[in-house]
Amino acid sequence: MDKVGYIYIMSNKNRTTLYIGVTSNLKQRVWEHRTHHMIGSFTDKYNLEHCVYYKFHPDIESAISRETILKKWRRSKKEELINRLNPEWKDLWEDIKDWVM
Numbered sequence: 001m002d003k004v005g006y007i008y009i010m011s012n013k014n015r016t017t018l019y020i021g022v023t024s025n026l027k028q029r030v031w032e033h034r035t036h037h038m039i040g041s042f043t044d045k046y047n048l049e050h051c052v053y054y055k056f057h058p059d060i061e062s063a064i065s066r067e068t069i070l071k072k073w074r075r076s077k078k079e080e081l082i083n084r085l086n087p088e089w090k091d092l093w094e095d096i097k098d099w100v101m
Contacts, residue, residue: 002061003024006057007055007063008020008022008030008054009051010043010052015050018048030096037065053092060071
């Protein structure tokens with residue numbers, strides 16, 4: 001069975017910096033960012049603790065392909081994507097944290 005994938009976008013408290021990532025376990029990966037599990041990483045350095053966007057993909061390959069595309073986008077286009085699904089830019093951790101994986 002193929003692994004599923006998720007594209008996600010992390011931001012800081014003031015929503016000034018964005019990070020786009022891909023994972024097969026969204027709950028664990030967002031928790032790692034929130035707790036600064038990867039000391040010295042980009043998300044650690046810029047305090048990117050808030051998940052403001054995520055999207056499910058049925059396989060990890062399609063998620064990786066989509067991540068590659070999104071990373072090339074201008075900031076304004078990334079903001080439009082977030083605004084369509086999360087106009088308040090709320091931290092989606094509350095939606096994710098109780099997932100059973």
